[in-house]
Amino acid sequence: xxxxxxxxxxxxxxxxxxxxxxxxxxxxxxxxxxxxxxxxxxxxxxxxxxxxxxxxxxxxxxxxxxxxxxxxxxxxxxxxxxxxxxxxxxxxxxxxxxxxxxxxxxxxxxxxxxxx
Numbered sequence: 001x002x003x004x005x006x007x008x009x010x011x012x013x014x015x016x017x018x019x020x021x022x023x024x025x026x027x028x029x030x031x032x033x034x035x036x037x038x039x040x041x042x043x044x045x046x047x048x049x050x051x052x053x054x055x056x057x058x059x060x061x062x063x064x065x066x067x068x069x070x071x072x073x074x075x076x077x078x079x080x081x082x083x084x085x086x087x088x089x090x091x092x093x094x095x096x097x098x099x100x101x102x103x104x105x106x107x108x109x110x111x112x113x114x115x116x
Contacts (some may be wrong), residue, residue, distance in 0.1 A: 005037040013043060016075070017072055025072065026050040027061060039065045049077060053085045054104070056095055072099050081106075089113045 013032040017025050029043035054094040059079025067074050075097040083090040083106065093108025 005035055007034045008032070009034075015043075016062075017043070023052055024050075025075065027063065029061065039067045041065070049075060049079060051075070051097060055084050056097075057082045058095070074098055087114070 002104075009032045011030065013027070013029045015027045015032070015056065017027075025028070025048050027043050027047065028048045030045035032044070033042045033111040035041070041063040043063070045059060047056075047058050047061045048059060049056040056075075056077050058077040061075060061077045062074060064074040064076075065071065076094065078094045081092050083092070083095050083097045090106055090110060090112045092106040092110035094106070096105045096107070098105070
């Protein structure tokens with residue numbers, strides 16, 4: 001879509017991005033839309049995000065990139081989101097990862113389930 005500055009990938013999407021401090025984030029989904037105009041990428045349906053020790057799954061993810069340094073600033077996942085690491089599982093409507101601050105925010109009815 002040249003008039004909208006969008007590129008759509010409709011099957012078996014997999015993207016790897018190295019973050020500021022050398023951490024790797026991997027995103028997989030059924031569909032992706034990359035928009036060069038607003039420096040956002042959307043990953044839709046059966047989304048899996050691996051970030052450090054975390055795995056986040058949901059229906060839609062948005063990756064926001066700083067247009068100057070081309071660094072990932074924020075990853076937002078929504079739609080029945082599950083966030084897990086080796087010890088815990090959290091469920092919420094939305095998970096937002098602020099990359100530079102190394103902060104993860106769960107919003108929309110978040111619940112934490114401890115693994116024993």
